[in-house]
Amino acid sequence: MLLYASFDIVFQEIPNEVTLAINISNCPNWCKNCHSPHLRESIGDVLDENIISVWLEQYANAITCICFMGGDADPYEVERLAVYVRTVFSSRNIKTAWYSGKEVLPAGISISNFDYIKLGAYIEHLGGLNMRTTNQRFYSIENEVMKDRTEWFWEKGYF
Numbered sequence: 001m002l003l004y005a006s007f008d009i010v011f012q013e014i015p016n017e018v019t020l021a022i023n024i025s026n027c028p029n030w031c032k033n034c035h036s037p038h039l040r041e042s043i044g045d046v047l048d049e050n051i052i053s054v055w056l057e058q059y060a061n062a063i064t065c066i067c068f069m070g071g072d073a074d075p076y077e078v079e080r081l082a083v084y085v086r087t088v089f090s091s092r093n094i095k096t097a098w099y100s101g102k103e104v105l106p107a108g109i110s111i112s113n114f115d116y117i118k119l120g121a122y123i124e125h126l127g128g129l130n131m132r133t134t135n136q137r138f139y140s141i142e143n144e145v146m147k148d149r150t151e152w153f154w155e156k157g158y159f
């Protein structure tokens with residue numbers, strides 16, 4: 001089961017998309033100097049098909065993408081909900097994205113269920129995706145292949 005602490009419509013997490021970003025709590029990663037320490041606690045409401053349906057009915061005309069921010073405590077549930085978005089709301093063409101703090105995807109996760117995947121822990125002195133020094137990688141899934149598109153975040157004026 002996944003819990004979410006908050007959600008918002010954002011413009012920078014996924015380049016060229018208007019994204020409904022869901023901040024998932026109970027993060028198991030414990031990065032040093034975590035930028036969102038409240039997300040390490042088991043707080044918030046259940047993230048399931050019901051609330052996703054409510055959001056997509058409400059915001060489908062405003063967003064182009066839905067992003068699961070976290071969820072490493074139950075990655076298969078993240079994938080299951082991404083599949084739900086793609087199947088039940090296929091006519092809306094909403095893209096699916098996942099921000100994981102892990103270095104690699106868990107065994108059995110199919111990249112074809114996502115349009116975008118970010119991997120990598122937060123290491124403060126290396127910075128986030130907008131820093132050229134970052135350890136994190138942002139991938140676009142193109143023809144069943146993970147293409148490293150981290151440089152999209154470095155384009156002039158993006159941040």
Ligand code: SF4
Binds near residue numbers: 036040070
């Ligand atoms: S993955 Fe994000 S929320 Fe989790 S510990 Fe690392 S910085 Fe904090």
